[in-house]
Each structure stands twice: as structure tokens, then as C-alpha cells.
Amino acid sequence: MLVEAGHFALALALGLSLIQFVVPLWGARANDPVLMAVGPATAVAVLICIAFSFLSLTAAYVTSDFSVLNVVENSHSTKPLIYKISGVWGNHEGSMLLWVLILALFGSVVALSRNSIPARLQANTLAVQAAITIAFLLFVLTTSNPFTRVVPAPVEGQDLNPLLQDPGLAIHPPLLYIGYVGFSISFAFACAALIDGRIDAVWARIVRPWTLGAWAFLTLGIAMGSYWAYYELGWGGWWFWDPVENASLMPWLAGTALLHSTVVMEKRDALKVWTILLAILTFSLSLLGTFLVRSGVLTSVHSFAVDPARGTFILGILIIFIGGSLALFAWRAPLLKQGGLFAPVSREGALVVNNLFLATACATVFIGTLYPMALEALTGEKISVGAPFFNVTFLPLIVPLLLLLPLGQTLAWKRGNFLGAAQRLYVAFGLALLAALALLAFEHGGPVAAPLGIGLGLFLVLGSLNEIVTRSWSRGNSLSTVWRRASGLPRSAWGTSIAHAGVGLTVIGIAATAWGVEGLGTLKPGQSLKAGAYEARLERLVPRIEANYRDDVAVMTISRGGRELGTLETMKRLYVTRGMPTTEAGIMTVGLGQVYASLGEVQPDGSVGVRLYHKPLVLLIWLGSVVMAAGGALSLTDRRLRIGAPARAKPGPAAAVPAE
Amino acid sequence: MRFVLALLAALMIGGGARAVQPDEVLKDPVLEHRAREISSGLRCLVCQNQSIDDSDAQLAKDLRLLVRERLVAGDSDEAVRHYLVQRYGEFVLLKPTFKAHTLLLWLTPVLVLALGAIGAYAALRRRPPPPSALDDDEQKALDAVLKRDASA
Numbered sequence: 001m002l003v004e005a006g007h008f009a010l011a012l013a014l015g016l017s018l019i020q021f022v023v024p025l026w027g028a029r030a031n032d033p034v035l036m037a038v039g040p041a042t043a044v045a046v047l048i049c050i051a052f053s054f055l056s057l058t059a060a061y062v063t064s065d066f067s068v069l070n071v072v073e074n075s076h077s078t079k080p081l082i083y084k085i086s087g088v089w090g091n092h093e094g095s096m097l098l099w100v101l102i103l104a105l106f107g108s109v110v111a112l113s114r115n116s117i118p119a120r121l122q123a124n125t126l127a128v129q130a131a132i133t134i135a136f137l138l139f140v141l142t143t144s145n146p147f148t149r150v151v152p153a154p155v156e157g158q159d160l161n162p163l164l165q166d167p168g169l170a171i172h173p174p175l176l177y178i179g180y181v182g183f184s185i186s187f188a189f190a191c192a193a194l195i196d197g198r199i200d201a202v203w204a205r206i207v208r209p210w211t212l213g214a215w216a217f218l219t220l221g222i223a224m225g226s227y228w229a230y231y232e233l234g235w236g237g238w239w240f241w242d243p244v245e246n247a248s249l250m251p252w253l254a255g256t257a258l259l260h261s262t263v264v265m266e267k268r269d270a271l272k273v274w275t276i277l278l279a280i281l282t283f284s285l286s287l288l289g290t291f292l293v294r295s296g297v298l299t300s301v302h303s304f305a306v307d308p309a310r311g312t313f314i315l316g317i318l319i320i321f322i323g324g325s326l327a328l329f330a331w332r333a334p335l336l337k338q339g340g341l342f343a344p345v346s347r348e349g350a351l352v353v354n355n356l357f358l359a360t361a362c363a364t365v366f367i368g369t370l371y372p373m374a375l376e377a378l379t380g381e382k383i384s385v386g387a388p389f390f391n392v393t394f395l396p397l398i399v400p401l402l403l404l405l406p407l408g409q410t411l412a413w414k415r416g417n418f419l420g421a422a423q424r425l426y427v428a429f430g431l432a433l434l435a436a437l438a439l440l441a442f443e444h445g446g447p448v449a450a451p452l453g454i455g456l457g458l459f460l461v462l463g464s465l466n467e468i469v470t471r472s473w474s475r476g477n478s479l480s481t482v483w484r485r486a487s488g489l490p491r492s493a494w495g496t497s498i499a500h501a502g503v504g505l506t507v508i509g510i511a512a513t514a515w516g517v518e519g520l521g522t523l524k525p526g527q528s529l530k531a532g533a534y535e536a537r538l539e540r541l542v543p544r545i546e547a548n549y550r551d552d553v554a555v556m557t558i559s560r561g562g563r564e565l566g567t568l569e570t571m572k573r574l575y576v577t578r579g580m581p582t583t584e585a586g587i588m589t590v591g592l593g594q595v596y597a598s599l600g601e602v603q604p605d606g607s608v609g610v611r612l613y614h615k616p617l618v619l620l621i622w623l624g625s626v627v628m629a630a631g632g633a634l635s636l637t638d639r640r641l642r643i644g645a646p647a648r649a650k651p652g653p654a655a656a657v658p659a660e
Numbered sequence: 661m662r663f664v665l666a667l668l669a670a671l672m673i674g675g676g677a678r679a680v681q682p683d684e685v686l687k688d689p690v691l692e693h694r695a696r697e698i699s700s701g702l703r704c705l706v707c708q709n710q711s712i713d714d715s716d717a718q719l720a721k722d723l724r725l726l727v728r729e730r731l732v733a734g735d736s737d738e739a740v741r742h743y744l745v746q747r748y749g750e751f752v753l754l755k756p757t758f759k760a761h762t763l764l765l766w767l768t769p770v771l772v773l774a775l776g777a778i779g780a781y782a783a784l785r786r787r788p789p790p791p792s793a794l795d796d797d798e799q800k801a802l803d804a805v806l807k808r809d810a811s812a
Contacts (some may be wrong), residue, residue, distance in 0.1 A: 043764070242709045344784055352780050360773040367768040381761060384703045386711065386754030393769045522682045609682060 003068055006056030007147035013049035013104070014137040016042050019461045024123035028196070036119050039126035040111035046133060047108040054101045058088050059147055067153035070094060070146040072320075076228030076577055078548045086170035087160045092294065093146035095173055099290070102174075102181040106210075107133065110185060117206055124192030125185075132184055135317045143309045151189035159548065159577035168228035176221030180286040182214020183255055187283030190276045191325055194332040199276065204266035207279070209636055211262055214257045216632035222248050224623035231585050236516075236596050236613050238621060241387045246369040247289035253362035254282040264348050265412060270340030273333050274355070283369060284322040285362070291318050299431050346416040350408025357401040364393050386659060399539070402456055402507065405500060406463025424470055428462035438658035441652045446515065453511020464497040495635025502627030510618030519612040522603065530539075531612040536560050539567065541608060549575045551584075554608060558588055558595050565590065572599045592619045680713065681721070686728055695728050698740055702727070703754050711754060
């Protein structure tokens with residue numbers, strides 16, 4: 001009964017979304033406040049309906065209601081509760097339901113921030129948002145209905161794909177979807193501005209937190225997915241340039257560019273047309289990502305035929321929204337007035353360069369991901385585009401961008417002084433160079449990439465901190481003055497520096513992978529294997545039985561230079577219901593590096609194949625991403641992004657934000 | 661969004677040992693290093709976007725052994741790759757060759773960067789520059805005012 005109610009609520013949400021689409025749009029044209037006010041009310045109602053629908057599916061999962069086809073296919077009564085819940089979005093239908101839930105959630109947040117958004121802009125934005133909701137609700141209801149019943153109901157379910165029974169993957173999709181869908185708000189605002197033919201710095205100020213929030217979540221989502229691949233897929237890689245990964249990297253690159261161009265627009269009222277275009281492109285790439293992953297086109301061009309309805313439907317959504325918004329852009333963008341003049345050498349100029357490189361990097365990933373499919377469809381020729389291609393095309397675009405980053409951050413708005421900025425950075429650059437040279441001399445003949453990359457990362461970290469230091473420290477000031485000034489800096493300044501330092505940390509982590517070493521061997525209990533300075537001794541192989549799987553556990557003692565560091569467990573796991581084996585890597589964290597062991601086959605003579613890696617500083621790859629997201633979050637709490645909130649009456653220069 | 665990858669990985673990897681097996685490794689470390697380099701650029705044809713160095717499908721194992729066989733027989737790296745392309749087609753290379761049919765693929769990054777730079781430059785040129793900095797006379801006048809204030 002609850003399941004039918006959930007199904008009905010979803011259909012109701014579709015009807016309400018239609019109202020949310022038509023009425024506010026009409027109201028904004030007629031300038032009728034009553035009609036415009038329908039937008040926020042329906043947005044909240046849509047959220048309530050979809051949330052109820054989502055909860056009723058969750059209830060079916062938690063109670064293992066095997067009369068629902070979706071539950072049968074993806075759950076099992078012995079599965080731990082957390083995976084019963086995460087199983088809701090661990091499949092196609094449920095994950096699309098999560099997608100629309102987040103969409104509705106964001107729509108109603110826009111609806112509820114009544115005082116801070118001009119009424120017409122809000123009405124148009126909610127209408128565009130409703131159009132997206134309609135498209136995806138139709139998609140769920142017609143091709144991917146999670147509420148289908150099955151008669152007669154089987155006694156037991158088929159279990160969730162074992163690879164998805166992992167805490168990392170339980171939270172990975174929600175994080176990623178919040179990122180993807182968050183960009184829909186920037187998109188809706190961009191379309192609303194185009195419909196109205198009006199755009200200014202206020203628009204940028206309203207949109208920026210949305211972009212920033214979506215970007216922070218997408219960053220976390222991608223990092224989470226990467227770490228999951230690292231420990232679960234068992235060969236210690238953390239990025240594979242797989243099309244599925246590229247599908248999430250493209251909106252991230254475009255979103256990063258959007259974040260920076262919105263800053264220019266907010267501060268200096270410039271780059272308006274470009275920012276609008278970027279907002280449209282970023283969400284289009286999110287849609288493309290959804291299409292690539294959800295339609296099955298990635299597996300092979302032929303699997304499209306397995307379920308043509310879904311693939312064609314999303315392709316239709318893609319064409320309508322991307323084509324429609326670009327047509328709207330072409331029609332209305334010439335109406336937008338240009339403002340904000342600036343010299344080529346200035347913060348704005350540096351951000352233009354940033355956008356140029358990020359957009360090119362995004363285009364590179366785009367062509368690398370889609371070219372093989374297009375070529376095969378057009379000529380039938382099959383080619384592969386993998387990591388080696390991206391290494392020679394993507395890296396040369398990113399390295400100059402990163403080298404220029406601290407410089408751009410130091411330049412003044414409107415008219416900057418290149419030499420002055422370089423002068424302020426020479427300490428940071430000198431220290432980073434010194435570190436790189438010292439590492440080069442020290443390792444003597446090892447990989448060159450690692451010291452150079454670490455130097456670059458250090459330059460980013462020090463250059464970001466330099467910004468805070470130069471803004472708060474001057475010769476002869478007491479420490480308490482410096483502290484007062486530093487803590488008085490706007491939080492967005494801190495956020496920027498922290499996020500950029502996070503980029504530096506990730507770069508260091510990536511560069512250090514060049515120092516990784518591996519050992520490979522067939523071991524019997526008591527024998528040991530070396531990877532660099534680390535040694536693993538296989539203690540014993542023991543079986544273990546859990547609720548829904550069986551493990552063969554290898555217990556290993558890890559030591560360095562004869563000193564024992566502890567034991568780690570690595571296992572081969574068999575999920576009973578699906579009869580599917582997985583490998584659980586054994587990982588021991590030593591400082592910021594990790595010792596990583598994974599098991600191969602157990603041989604008839606009782607020996608087992610073992611791969612042992614030592615990966616120095618590898619944790620920095622993901623920690624850096626978390627720091628980036630934290631910088632974004634800190635920036636979100638900046639005073640000026642909370643317009644509409646009553647301002648504290650606190651005198652003094654610390655509270656004032658320069659109007660510029 | 662990784663479900664497809666996960667699913668495929670599950671299908672492809674099965675539970676087997678990971679990639680290069682101890683018994684495959686060549687005795688000569690230089691040759692083995694070359695074999696690993698070549699392997700990481702060759703696609704496991706039955707896998708989803710995996711190199712034969714990462715995959716443990718049977719085909720990947722066969723290809724790894726084949727690469728090592730050719731290296732031991734004295735082939736150069738290029739000859740080994742050429743040999744595999746002849747047998748399996750260009751699909752086997754993870755880094756496509758630079759030819760007519762991949763022209764657009766390889767040139768896109770350069771083209772986008774160049775066109776973007778030209779576009780940005782043109783857009784900047786079309787607009788009047790911001791008011792110029794102080795000229796000498798203005799600077800002198802300003803200095804004088806500042807000096808007067810400082811001494812006062």
C-alpha cells in the first residue's frame with residue numbers, strides 16, 4: 001500500500017511541477033506577484049511529494065518487501081541495514097529517484113530564500129527548475145519505475161552488487177548527485193537571466209554560493225569515488241581516465257571555471273556573457289555525464305539497444321535542454337550589457353587565463369571520451385583513448401595553469417603589476433625550488449617527475465599562504481596585530497587560500513606516486529615479500545564467515561628495516577547469494593603514505609599470490625581534495641554571501657568589505 | 661556514477677589474481693621494465709578501458725606473455741607495438757596514433773586553446789582600456805600633497 005502511495009506521490013509531483021513551470025513564467029511576463037508566488041509554494045509541495053515517494057521506497061528496502069521488483073533485484077534480507085538503505089540508490093531506478101529528490105530539494109531552497117532573490121528572477125528560475133524536474137520525473141515514471149510490483153513475490157532477494165556494499169559507495173552517489181544537481185540551479189538562474197534579458201553583479205552574488213556548494217560536493221564525490229576505486233578494485237590505481245570518471249571530471253572542470261568567472265562578475269561586473277554560457281555548459285556536462293552513465297552507451301555502442309527506451313529518453317532530455325538553453329543564449333545574450341573594464345595584466349586577466357586553460361582541459365577530456373564512440377558510429381573504425389593519451393594532452397594544460405595560480409592570486413584587480421606580484425612571491429617560489437632541488441639531489445637518479453611535482457605543489461601551498469601573510473603582516477607589527485588582521489580578513493579570502501593550498505596538497509600526493517614501489521610474489525605462511533624498504537610476512541591464511549559473505553583472510557606482519565610496524569589483513573571475499581568474489585585490499589597507513597597488499601589466487605600447495613605496494617604520501621591526493629572542499633565551505637560562510645541577513649552593527653575596518 | 665564501472669569491474673575482474681603474476685616476470689629487470697611500460701599502453705581487448713598490465717583476464721595474460729616473448733626475441737618496443745597492432749588492430753593501443761582519422765582528437769586541445777586565446781584577446785582589444793595610471797605631473801602633485809600631510 002505504501003509503495004502505491006509512493007508511486008502516486010511521484011505522479012502528483014509531476015502534475016505540481018507542470019504548474020510550477022507554467023504559472024510563475026506567466027506571472028513574470030505579466031508582472032503579476034500573485035502568479036509569481038505560485039512558484040515557491042509549488043516547489044515546496046513538489047519536494048514533499050518526492051520526499052514521500054523516496055521514503056516509501058526506502059521503507060520497502062528496510063522491511064525487505066520482496067513484492068517490489070526493484071527490491072528483489074537489489075536487496076537481500078541478510079544484508080546489513082546500512083546497505084539496505086544505500087541499496088535504494090545502488091541501482092538505476094533508485095538513483096534516478098535520488099536525482100529528482102535532490103533537484104526538488106534545491107528548488108525548494110531557492111523557493112524559501114524569499115527575501116534575498118528578486119521576485120521575477122526567482123519566478124523564472126523556479127520555472128526553469130520545474131522544467132528539468134518534469135523531464136526527469138517523466139523519465140522515472142515511464143522508463144525507470146522503481147515501484148513496479150512482482151507477482152508472485154519471491155521469498156528472497158538477489159542481493160546488492162557486492163562491490164557496492166561498501167561505506168564509501170554508500171555515500172559516493174549522494175555527494176556526486178548534490179554536485180551535479182547543484183549546477184542545475186546555476187543553469188536555472190542563467191536561463192532566468194536570459195529570459196529576463198537582465199543580469200548584473202547581484203545575479204552573480206546570488207548564484208555564486210550555489211556554484212560553490214555544488215563544486216565542493218562534486219569535489220568530495222569525485223575524491224570519494226577515486227579512493228573507493230583505489231582500495232576496492234585492488235590494483236592500487238586511483239584514477240583510470242575511465243569514461244565514467246571523465247563524465248564527472250568534465251562538469252568539475254567547467255564548474256571550477258564557472259566559480260572563478262562568477263567572482264569576476266560579482267567583483268567587477270565583467271565576463272557576463274561568458275559566465276552565463278559557462279553556467280549553461282556546466283549543467284549540460286552534468287546532464288551528459290548522467291546520459292553517458294545511465295544509458296549504457298559507455299559499455300559499448302551496441303548495449304544501447306539493450307534498453308533503447310532509456311537511452312533515447314535521456315538523449316531527448318539532453319537535446320531539449322542543451323539545445324534549448326543554447327538557443328536562448330544565442331537569442332538573448334546580445335542584449336546583455338558589458339560592464340567592468342580591466343587591463344590584461346590584472347586579477348580579472350589572470351582569471352580569464354584560468355578559464356581558458358580549464359575550458360581547454362575540459363574540451364580535451366570531452367573529445368577523449370566521446371571521440372572513439374563518434375568515430376565508431378561514423379566510420380566503424382575502433383580506437384582506444386586511454387590514460388597515455390590524457391597524460392600527454394591534459395597534463396601540459398594543467399601544469400602551466402597551476403604555475404600561474406599563485407601569481408594570479410597575488411595580482412590586483414583592474415590593473416595589476418606583474419613584477420610586483422612576482423616579487424611578493426619570490427620567497428614561496430624560492431623555497432619550493434630549493435625543496436625540489438634538494439629532493440632531486442637526495443634521491444639521485446630516481447624519477448624526475450616526483451621532485452618537480454612536489455616543488456610545484458609546495459609552491460601552490462606556500463603561494464596561497466603567502467596571500468594571507470602579505471595581507472595581514474607588515475614590518476614592525478606586533479604578533480597580536482597580525483593575528484587580529486588575519487582573523488579580520490574576509491572568510492572568502494581564507495577560503496580561497498585554503499582551497500588553493502588543497503590543490504597543492506593533491507599535486508604533491510600525485511607527484512609522489514612516482515616514488516611508489518611494488519613487490520610481487522607467491523608466498524607460503526612464514527615467507528615474506530619486499531616492496532622498497534617495507535617487508536610483509538605472511539603469518540597465516542584463515543577462513544571467516546559473516547552474514548552474507550565468506551572471507552579467506554591473509555594476516556600479514558609489516559616491518560621496515562627489521563622493526564615491526566603491525567599487522568594487516570587482506571582478504572578474498574565471496575558473496576554467497578551472487579556467488580561473486582571480490583578482493584579486499586589490506587591497507588596500513590604509515591604517516592601520509594600507505595602499505596597496500598592484495599591477494600591473488602590460493603594455489604593447490606597452500607601458497608598464495610601477493611602484491612605489495614608502498615605508496616608514499618598517497619593520502620595527500622584525497623586529503624587535498626577534502627581541503628579544497630573545506631575551503632569552498634569556509635568561503636560559503638562569508639558575510640557578503642548572506643545578504644538579506646541582518647548585519648551586525650560592529651564598527652571597525654575588519655567588518656567592512658571593500659565595495660570595489 | 662561508478663556503478664557501471666563497478667559492475668563491469670565485477671564482471672571482468674572476477675575474483676582472480678591481479679594483473680602480472682609472479683611466474684610471468686622476466687629475469688632481466690631491464691627487459692621486465694620495458695615489458696611493463698609497453699603493457700601499460702596496451703588495451704585489454706575484452707575489458708572496459710583497462711590496460712593489459714592492470715587486467716587479469718585470460719586474454720590480458722596471453723598478451724603480456726606475448727609482449728615478453730617478443731622482447732626476449734629481441735624486438736624493439738616499437739616493433740612489439742607494431743606486431744600487436746597488426747594482429748589486433750589499432751583498438752589495442754590506449755594512445756591512438758596520429759593519423760588522418762584521429763586528427764581532430766589530437767588537435768582539439770591545441771585548437772581550443774588557440775581559438776580561446778584569440779577570442780579573449782579580440783574581446784579585450786575591442787573594449788577601451790581602463791583609464792591610464794597617473795602621469796608624471798599628477799604623480800608629482802600627489803606626492804606634494806602627501807608630503808604636506810605627512811609633515812603637518
